[in-house]
Amino acid sequence: MFVLKYYWILYIYCTSAGIFSLFLFIHKQCDDAAEWVFYGEFDSAVQKEYDFIVVGAGSAGALVAGRLAEDKKHSVLVVEAGGRPSTLHDIPVTSPMLQLTPYDWQYVTLPQETACLGITNRESRWPRGKVLGGTSRLNYMIYLRGHFTDYDDWGWPRDEVLYYFKKSEHQIGRFEGKTDYHGANGGVYVSDMKYRTRLAKVFLEAAKELHYPEVDLNEMTSSPGVMEPQITSQNGVRWSTDYSMYHIANDAPKLHVLPNSLVEKVLIKDGVEAYGVLIRRSGGVGMVRAKHAVVLSAGTVETPKLLMLSGIGPAHHLSRHKIDVIADLPVGSNLQDHVTTGLDLILLNTSLPFNENTILATPILSYDYFAKGQGLLTHPGCEAVGLFHLSGGDRPDVELMLLPAGLSTDAGTxxxxxxxxxxxxxxxxxxxxxxxxxxxxxxxxxxxxxxxCLRLRSANPEDPPIINPRYLAHPDDIKTLTSGIRLIEKLINTAAMRGLGAELNPTPMPGCEKFAFNSDQYWECYLRHLTLTAYHPVGTCRMGSDPTDSVVGHDLRVHGIQNLYVIDASIMPSLPSGNTNAAVLMIAEKGADIVRNAVHTSGQVCQLMETFIRPTTTAMS
Known part of the structure; x- marks a missing residue:
């Protein structure tokens, strides 16, 4: 009976996934064809020079480009390797189905020595967005600012950090009015979830039993607590910064977006000044100049790769690939990622809406979503979060994310x-x-x-880089994650969770059978087998004042290179205490102001020089 039910579930999910994939394939082909017809040959696609060139149109790049284009005197070119998103990208619940598609870079790490033992080839899959909107088109939309102490460590003042968070937000729902900024031009809508299962409320009640209150974790100073998360959404629809960029583009005729185009190299004059980029598009290669600045916002993987291809990186590594060294900087080092585990760890004797029958209700769900902006399709996947200080420090060290489903829910499809x-x-x-x-x-x-760390595979811009996150290499990481497992155990033993019949999955993790279930040794083995990325890699172009251990200064300019900036997650010296997309938006807002102010200051200096020189010239004439 179980076998028949398994194959029935597998059949309906595979059929649905096939239809979904076919739609994406057709959309991608039409998008590519439309771009070829619209732009024609490379030289007719873009101008020869822009005031600013922004590489990457993800969360950071689209926001930076929009802000720079707000001054209508400035021309801005945005170069994006991917194409336009489809309507399906707007539906929150489709996030996992968009992975392993043409809209995903589909990165894979090196085999891990101390982690991912239960993953095929011990390699971690890293989905990253190759589309306008970037990874925010594939993510689970959770919006958490982090903790003030995170940004103290970066050397950024708290008042500036909070100002730029608020500038990037348009709050609606419970937290409306807690921001000074109302108008998502350039920023994102941040709202309550439109749909959650009963499990979310039970989780909050369970946490309360353990004296963890429901609080606004985005206050950035709160004690440990839980909440139903805010998400980057408006009226149940995913909101990414490419939408905001489109709105600005309607008012900014000098903002040009060039999708389906790969930047192969940043052009640097005399080893000290960036003046343009080399772009490959539809088989053609062309150069575009930047009058004021080149901004790299291609993300934690592609930005360091592009810097190294341009001659900026570890000298010994670049020389090995026969790349002329312009600046010997630790590009690609300091790679960090949020690690997680725990899929299908909890069994319930109560049915939730996420089960094998969900797919049969697709017509009703579609009506609720498209006609009302409501229902299960607006669900981001995660419906409650908690931040906890399990090691006793001054900031959270473990986040819990509650999902009313698991890996087995879609029968492995x-x-x-x-x-x-x-x-x-x-x-x-x-x-x-x-x-x-x-x-x-x-x-x-x-x-x-x-x-x-991250390194080049070759000097070919089309080759993916070598990624080695070295998950769980430090023993303290195992201890902290184990404390997270112990907290889960306490939560499911509360009266609230027992009401749903909650219990730990007693099935031994394959490879860990020799350890007593629920012992510390078992959980260490479990963690090393079921090691999962939380999709938050950062740090490969670390910000700092010392060029020996950082790539950009606190002004986000690459050390020793004029007019070249990095504005994305790669500049983070360390991870924030929460999901990273909110911090990336804050970085983009601050970075855009830095670049604009640098240009403004430069213009003032030129005016002062002209004022100083002009009387002398007049006197001599």
């Missing part, structure tokens, strides 16, 4: 290949749960001590 779950792990641990109601309470390591 979408999430399994996206995460690279091995055959052994699937068949022995997840497959027996198909058809059962599961939930996932994911503990996320907020401040890992492990550090990885």
């Amino acid at each position: 979408v999430l399994r290949p996206a995460m690279g779950i091995s055959d052994k792990l699937w068949s022995h641990y997840f497959a027996p749960l198909v058809g059962r109601q599961v939930a996932s309470m994911l503990p996320k390591l907020l401040h890992p001590k492990s550090r990885g």
Whole structure:
């Protein structure tokens, strides 16, 4: 009976996934064709020179470009490797289905020595957005600012950080009025979820039993607590900064967007000044000049790759690839990522809306979403979060994310290949749960001590880089994540969770059978087998004052190179205490002001020089 039910669930999910994939394929082909017709040959697609060139149109790049274009005197070119998003990108619940598509760079890490033992080839899958809107088109939309102490460590004043957070937000719902900025031009809408299951309320009640109150975690100074998260959404629809950029473009005729185009190199004059970029598009290559600045906002993976291809990076590594060294900087080092685990860790005896019957209700769900902006399709995947100080420090060290489903919920159709779950792990641990109601309470390591690196695979711009996050290499990371597991155990033993029949999944993790279930040794083995990225890599172009251990200064300009800036997650010296997209938006707002002010200051200096020189010239004439 179970076998028949399993294959029925698998059939309906595979059929639905196939239709979804076919739509994306057709949309991508039409998008590529439309771009070719619209732009024609490369030389007719763009001007020869712009005031600013922004590389990457993700959360940071689209926001930076929009802000720079607000001054209508300035011309701005945005170069994006991907194309336009489809309507399906707007539906929050489709996030995992957009991975492993042409809108995803589909990065894969090196095999991990101390982690990912239950993942195929011990390689972590890293979905990153290759589309206008970037990874914010694939993410789970959770909006958390982090903690003030995170940004103290960066050397950024708290009042500036808070100002730029507020500038990037248009708050609606419970928190409307807590921001000084009302008008999402250039920023994002931040709102309450439109839909959640009963599990969210039960989780909040369980936390309250353990004396963790429901608080606004975006106050950035709060004690440990929980909340239903805010998400980057408006009226149930995903909101990414490319939307805001479009709105500004309607008012800014000098803002040009060039999609489906790969920047191969930043052009640098005399080793000290960036003056343009080399772009490959539809088989053609062309150069575009930047009068004032080149801004790299291609993300934690592509920005360091582009810098190294341009001659900026570790000298010994560049020389190995026969790349002329312009600046010997630690590009690609300091790689960090939020690590998580815990899929399908909780079994329930109560049915939730996320189960095998969900797909059968698609017509009703579609009507609720498209006609009303409501219903299950507006769900971001995660419906409650908590920040906890489990090691006793002054900032959170573990985040819990509550999902009313798990890897087994779709019978392995979408999430399994996206995460690279091995055959052994699937068949022995997840497959027996198909058809059962599961939930996932994911503990996320907020401040890992492990550090990885990113390096070029070759000097070919089309080759993906080598990524080695070195997950769980530091023993303290295991201790902190284990404390997160212990907190989950306490939560499901509360009266609130027992009311749903909650229990830990007793099935031993394959490869960990020799350890007593629920012992510290078992959980360490479990963590090293089911090691998952939380999709938050940062740090590969670290910000700092010392060029020996950082790539950009606190003004986000690359050390020793004029007119070249990095404005994206790669500049983070350390991870924030929360999901990273909010911090990226804050960085983009601050970075845009930095670039604009640098140009304004430069213009004032030129005017002063002219004023000083002109009387002398007049006297001589």
